Amino acid sequence: MIGGTKIAGVVAILALAAAPYAIKEIYYVNIASQILLYAIFALGLSVLVGYAGLVSLGHAGLFGVAAYAAAYLLAAGYGHAVAVLAALAIALLATAAFAALSLRATGISFIMITLALGEILWGLAYRWISVTNGDNGINVATRPEPFGLPLVSARGFYGATLVVFLLAVAATAIFVRSPFGAAVCGTRDQPRRMTALGYHVWMIRFWTFMFSGLLTSVAGILFVYYNQFISPQALALAASAEGLLMVISGGAGTLLGPVVGAALVVVVKNVVSGYIERWNFMLGAIFVAIVVFMPEGLVPGAVRLARAAWRGISRARTEARAPFAEPKP
Amino acid sequence: MTALAVKALSKSFGGLRVTTNVNLAVAPGERRLVIGPNGAGKTTLFNLITGELAPDSGSVLLFDREITHLPSRNRAHLGVARTYQIITLFARDTILRNVTLALLGLSPLRWNPVIALDRQRHFLAAARAALERVGLGHIADRPLAETSYGEKRRVEIAMALAQNPKVLLLDEPFAGLSIDERSDVRKLLVAIPRDVTIVMIEHDMDTALELADRITLMHFGEVIVEGTRAEVVADPRTREVYLGE
Numbered sequence: 001m002i003g004g005t006k007i008a009g010v011v012a013i014l015a016l017a018a019a020p021y022a023i024k025e026i027y028y029v030n031i032a033s034q035i036l037l038y039a040i041f042a043l044g045l046s047v048l049v050g051y052a053g054l055v056s057l058g059h060a061g062l063f064g065v066a067a068y069a070a071a072y073l074l075a076a077g078y079g080h081a082v083a084v085l086a087a088l089a090i091a092l093l094a095t096a097a098f099a100a101l102s103l104r105a106t107g108i109s110f111i112m113i114t115l116a117l118g119e120i121l122w123g124l125a126y127r128w129i130s131v132t133n134g135d136n137g138i139n140v141a142t143r144p145e146p147f148g149l150p151l152v153s154a155r156g157f158y159g160a161t162l163v164v165f166l167l168a169v170a171a172t173a174i175f176v177r178s179p180f181g182a183a184v185c186g187t188r189d190q191p192r193r194m195t196a197l198g199y200h201v202w203m204i205r206f207w208t209f210m211f212s213g214l215l216t217s218v219a220g221i222l223f224v225y226y227n228q229f230i231s232p233q234a235l236a237l238a239a240s241a242e243g244l245l246m247v248i249s250g251g252a253g254t255l256l257g258p259v260v261g262a263a264l265v266v267v268v269k270n271v272v273s274g275y276i277e278r279w280n281f282m283l284g285a286i287f288v289a290i291v292v293f294m295p296e297g298l299v300p301g302a303v304r305l306a307r308a309a310w311r312g313i314s315r316a317r318t319e320a321r322a323p324f325a326e327p328k329p
Numbered sequence: 330m331t332a333l334a335v336k337a338l339s340k341s342f343g344g345l346r347v348t349t350n351v352n353l354a355v356a357p358g359e360r361r362l363v364i365g366p367n368g369a370g371k372t373t374l375f376n377l378i379t380g381e382l383a384p385d386s387g388s389v390l391l392f393d394r395e396i397t398h399l400p401s402r403n404r405a406h407l408g409v410a411r412t413y414q415i416i417t418l419f420a421r422d423t424i425l426r427n428v429t430l431a432l433l434g435l436s437p438l439r440w441n442p443v444i445a446l447d448r449q450r451h452f453l454a455a456a457r458a459a460l461e462r463v464g465l466g467h468i469a470d471r472p473l474a475e476t477s478y479g480e481k482r483r484v485e486i487a488m489a490l491a492q493n494p495k496v497l498l499l500d501e502p503f504a505g506l507s508i509d510e511r512s513d514v515r516k517l518l519v520a521i522p523r524d525v526t527i528v529m530i531e532h533d534m535d536t537a538l539e540l541a542d543r544i545t546l547m548h549f550g551e552v553i554v555e556g557t558r559a560e561v562v563a564d565p566r567t568r569e570v571y572l573g574e
Contacts, residue, residue: 179433179449180442186419186430193417196379197434197492198405211442 016162020155029154030226035266036158036165037222042246042258043172044215049244050253051176052208053188054103055111057240058118062098062213064125064235066091066220071138071230072131080144088217094121095213099206106191118240125232137231140224151225161222168215173255175211184208249290251297260298330393332357332526333496338377338387340550347373348384349550355496357392358523362541363530366570370550371530372414375498378528379411380404391496406435408495412485412502414530418473424484425469428456431488459491463517479510486517497521499529503536511536538562546570 070087250261273279294301335353380401531537
């Protein structure tokens with residue numbers, strides 16, 4: 001079983017690495033890059049929503065802080081390394097402030113505080129014109145060339161995004177299997193008991209928020225390099241809600257779920273919208289179908305259906321092998 | 330020296346006085362039974378001792394150390410463990426994971442985000458040993474959702490015992506159990522060594538009385554009678570509280 005999972009993982013990675021060469025059209029390579037960068041965003045949100053049980057409606061704000069910080073520093077003439085590292089540091093500081101304010105509550109109140117904080121950042125992006133250039137946004141002239149590899153081409157950028165994506169998946173996998181990850185799930189299910197057992201529930205949530213913020217910031221920086229442009233739209237409530245939809249439709253609290261959810265949203269938004277004018281309606285219909293038929297999300301839902309099917313097949317087999325068999329005395 | 334002392338402890342919820350000037354002194358190794366009708370303030374007293382509630386006045390001492398204002402989690406590290414009257418377990422996990430979380434709570438390992446918990450052999454072995462102690466070793470890997478109520482009660486106790494507490498607070502460990510299950514849990518409690526001090530809330534007198542060294546009777550947030558088993562049973566105030574004479 002473990003061997004099977006490992007082989008499937010290696011096959012998946014090879015397929016992802018080969019994808020840009022199999023896809024002829026550059027447009028679709030770019031779509032694939034978008035899926036990967038949004039998957040990192042969704043993974044970060046899923047750590048908080050699925051494992052810590054804290055639903056954030058303000059994550060696009062953190063995504064935007066990282067993106068704006070990188071864009072601002074690049075536009076000011078700093079190098080890529082400085083801009084990226086400083087953007088990460090600034091976004092993590094913003095995450096710490098976000099966490100300190102919102103972790104005063106859980107449940108609905110937590111959602112409302114994160115929503116409010118996200119809206120404040122969105123408002124800042126619009127109004128703090130001297131820094132953000134307001135509605136006009138900030139242009140980023142170049143993409144970096146890490147180790148001499150240019151990311152200007154769509155395939156080059158896809159490769160870099162894939163490496164970052166794989167690192168993010170690995171980090172999340174390690175995180176959720178660790179003792180700390182077990183404690184995070186404990187604070188989701190029984191915070192009172194966790195306190196009585198000796199855990200610092202607030203601190204556990206705080207560091208989980210920080211890890212979530214780190215992944216979100218990484219996605220934000222990839223986003224600004226992908227578009228080579230950032231505007232307040234990226235911080236809007238709709239962007240936070242979209243992230244949440246990726247997590248919930250794919251399956252919160254699973255590794256693969258947010259990735260599948262990100263793929264679904266990006267494909268519907270970019271590809272289906274080319275054929276159907278009212279693509280929002282399409283997206284809505286898909287989510288309604290998911291909620292009705294697989295309320296736990298696509299990945300856990302598919303696993304459940306596959307197991308049920310497997311059980312059905314093996315039962316049919318046993319019955320076929322011994323039709324009307326009666327126990328012999 | 331007392332293992333656990335409560336001095337002039339008071340707590341009100343608005344106008345309702347749930348704990349009124351309560352004094353309690355439990356010697357090391359003692360088995361103390363706290364009885365009283367519903368709403369007498371027994372569980373509130375436990376919540377004040379563990380720090381889940383903050384008292385309005387008075388103090389709580391653990392081995393003569395003042396812990397009144399210590400956060401709840403720190404009291405666990407000093408050796409206070411409790412079980413809950415209403416089962417408070419991790420329903421999505423296996424029995425083993427429940428007990429592992431109890432062990433992890435007191436270990437510095439709980440902050441480690443990079444090692445795999447499933448590979449911490451000594452940890453899992455200790456969790457299995459704690460389950461053997463309460464007779465649940467054979468179903469350690471079963472999801473909690475697939476266990477009976479009686480088994481869940483024993484998981485509650487296993488989690489508290491796994492932490493090697495100095496003071497163990499049991500909130501109605503026999504509640505809702507069948508006669509057979511009661512006798513299992515009774516055996517389990519009798520087997521706890523005397524270096525653990527036990528304070529137990531219980532309504533089931535037949536089972537609980539024989540476990541107790543001393544008994545405290547509470548009513549409307551106050552301690553009415555305290556003494557040995559015979560003293561409390563013979564006291565007219567006990568009859569008054571329970572029978573309303």
